[in-house]
Amino acid sequence: MTENGLGTETAEKVDGAPATLTSFNGGVARLTLDNPRRKNAITLHMAAAIVRFCDRVEEDDTIGAVVVDARGSYFCSGADTRDLASSSSDPASPDAVARTSAIYGAFVRVGSLPVPTIAVVSGGAVGAGLNLAMAADIMVVTPDAQLESGFLARSIHPGGGHLSLLGRSLRWADTIALAACGQSLTGAEAAAKGLAYAAVEASEISQFVDALVRTAAADPQLTRRVKASARLELGPPAVSWSSAVEIERGVQMWSMSRKGNAAWSSRGPSAS
Template sequence: MTIEETHDSSGGCPVLTQFDTGTARLTLNNARRKNAISLDMAARIVVFCDEVERDDTIGAVVIDAVGDYFCSGADTRDLAASSANASSPEAVARTSAIYESFVRIGTLPVPSISLVTGGAVGAGLNLALATDLMIVTPDAELDSGFLARGIHPGGGHLSLLGRAVGWSETIAMAGFGRSLTGKEAADRGLAYACVAAADVAALVDQLVVAATTDPELTRRVLRSARLELGPPAISWSSALEVERGVQMWSMSRKGEQAWSPRGPKTK
């Protein structure tokens, strides 16, 4: 097991990473600002994703946060600086850096889980939505948040919401400013599960077992899922061909004797 603390110039540790028995964990550690994503944090998230992509022993990723609030969005100090001249190269670079952090999470080669307690707003909701599964606590608040700040959604926010909950709920949240509790999010399919905070760790442990037992197979399953489900999704006939070769690879790797109830033959 390795645990890395990424320190900022003030001596804090805004991002913690841990790699342990097939699972990589990234923990936002900026609780004083409700884990708002700073430029430094965004850069460190990208470094974490680079490591996951290189390490083929990793079969699952977990994203969580220190404190009682998952993520309040992009750091308002960076938003303020960019608003001084939003079309300047510096402002575009700031915005793009924040975008890249959750885009990289959303394109990882292994399945990912976000653990949302307290709340997720704006770019923080984007980060949670970028993962493959979101687990929430009943009292968590999921809030688009852009309308309340008087700015247009960014980072593909409408697309991320839309693929999870469809048109009506997306407009309710992004266009009318409606937020969802953790329970409502799970009921509407935005979150995979809504459980008490005390039960989150046990659920995560259950979820990652199969994925981390065979990371190579897990990565291939996720690759096929992305090809088939998109967006855009492909036809069933195309999906047959996507899966054919990969299933044949997995069968060859397993071998004939592995199907025997007595197990492989031994000399």
């Protein structure tokens, strides 16, 4: 554990080598995949570290935003092929099911966090790595990043709810083109089609993400309530407009009472 400009940074290691880095500072929690020699392939150890990170985010209500990124030139190449090979010998065995569930469970946890989550993808994301990026609320990519389903290239069916994750943002035709026809998208194309929130040059992406999380991190209590309301209203299944009005009513009243009358003055809270 070290102290740096980003706050407290913790390195999780496997076989003596770093696997994830985490930092918590100024209302922002950051999870960095740290397995660059294997293009940040997700091992069982890394999956467990991701779950522990999510535990802390859920329990610490001073955290208002999460950033998921990676060290090196490639975001994530999916599940570690050594684990996939072990599972393929008897994929229905309890051990194989447990291995697969651990990997998929890690990014399901990321997708269930109570604060806005931003995945920062450079280089590329494939298979379970793309699942991890899509699990985040917002994906920010470099224009030249390569996003690939990747399962068919390994002659296996997509897993981890891959089709559902694609279908949340893409049209049917685009989903099938990636998942069943083996097509890929550049970061720029992903942004144009709505899979990514924005395509940003690598030299500018850090500043872009910092600006994106600033407001959410400044008021974690309000941010968490907005995220909870979004889930209730948008689903799936989505609720009616009249139901959304009632969902938001109580939380807006809470936020107004917290703000107080004086805060509405153009001269500031201290104005009489």
